[in-house]
Amino acid sequence: MTTTLSKPSEVGVAQSPRPGRSGAAPRRRSSVVSRQKRAGWWMIAPALVQSVVFITVPTIAAILLAFTDYSFSGAPNFIGGANFVELFGDIRFRTALVNTVLYVLVVVPVSMAIALAVAIALNQKIRALGAFRTAYYIPVVTATVAVGTVWLWIFNSGSGLANGVLALFGLSPVGWLTDPNHALSSLMVVGIWQGLGAKMIIYLAALQGVSPQLVEAANLDGANRWQVFRFVTWPSLGPAQFFVLITSIVGTFQVFDLVYVTTKGGPGLATNVLVFDVYNNAFGSLRLGYASAETVIMMILIGGFIILGRRLQGANTHD
Template identity: 40%
Template sequence: MKTRSGILSKYSVVQRSEIKWAYLFIAPQMIGLAIFTLGPILYAGYLSFTKWNLIKPPQWVGLENYIDQLQDPTFSNLLKNTIVITAGYIPLVMIVSLAMALALNQKLRFTVIYRMAYFMPVVTSLVAIALVWRWVLQPDFGLVNYLLGLFGIDGPTWLSSTQWAIPGLIFMRVWWGAGFYMVIFLAGLQGIPAEYYDAAKVDGASSWQRFRHVTLPLLSPTTFFVFIMASIWTLQIFDQVYIMTGGGPGEATEVFLLRIYELAFRYYRMGDAAALSMILFVIIGCFTYFQSRYSRRWVHYDLG
């Protein structure tokens, strides 16, 4: 790493004035970032130590909000639901999207059409998708229960059942998100040099062995990226639950962000909401940190 003055001293006076231009170009948007992103993050940290109902000015209460939130009887339910959704979703979406990427990486015809189809849910707004999925999961005439009925299975009531609401959300989320991760896996697969496969073929490796010993290890940085991003985004699940179930039935699908939203904008308990969002932030931070450390055991940046 070069120090800043180290970089500057390498340039002539003319070039130094050029660097001022660079700062001038970047500065306006840095100020924007400071006011509307970094500022709010710090402000949220401050608010989490206060009681504030938007009317009276914030009042410092120390750690009270944190203690309240952690001791709240709903906390363990939030944690459980968020973890169950994440733990159910991640393996499913990773397997489905990797399988789709592997299939599309073969030289099939009409690849563009497949890719576009899988990709459509990624660009379409959740609001439109939710509309269709409410019908797909509708207990009496929905598509899923109709198909189950063909096999003589009496389908559950999905989103209105305390037991099946979370699996319903997970299936929908896999359908929704797989296209995005498929695109990323596909890019990773196309980055694996063909020579490795040729060499493995010469050595007489079967297609399963090539997958197991060439594709998987060389894809592991991409797999890791997908794993981390999918986890972070799912721990922060909001729109989908808000639109599909609103946290119900009862509190069966109540998750962190929904609770934070309700605390802040239904009950105007801004301090409690900020404290809970900080708790979630810490959970996500710890998760990411431990996964990155653990990842050294299975993420390879080269064969060997």
């Protein structure tokens, strides 16, 4: 009977690794990851510096100045919450607060709905598609001063285009920007029109990212267009919806140049909004501490609207 001796590796005896190679691959991977992280930090460094210098520092300064009587001259004196108490007794601030909230509640949802409808229409195969997309985006890249000037002519009480259209139907002219009952709603129309293109482009990009396989599977299951949109397209738009919602809330709360060019907050206080009121208090009345308190309240409102919008979006997504 012949006995065969097995090699050490065949009887479970582990061979020693070759010298110089133990852990080499993990070290190389760790080195690559470290270099990638450093490169990433260098790439975002300009944006971080910009955020710190122009966002973080001014925000902290505004919060601190809100509790002072600073007026551009002399050292600021701490006065506690006196500015906030005075604000809520100020009719100009209360009117600006109501006008701004109304502006946000109308412009944000209406502009998002119209932009989504336009994006769905432009996502089809139609002629001159590029021309339509460009036409919708032109207001976004046009200076608000120019936009406001054009709409001043459109809403002109005497010879404006809007009243000219009303005259064709035998209707009386309207003081679009001179009547307190119509001024704010007229600015809402301009705000919706001007922001339509940016939202439309984002929705269009999101629509083009919807999986064709999911749409085809839904069609094969007998889903109609509304069902495909409700159960396939709409859930896929979640990230785009959130981005559009946040940017829309922040942008509409900060409306200023349109008001400054068209109505200067008038007639009366009909179009006085928060940022315009902050501008008047800071640079008209030279009450920077008072204006900073108003800014703090506006920041709290923006945060509250963002949280509310996020919860509403989450509820709609999970339905």
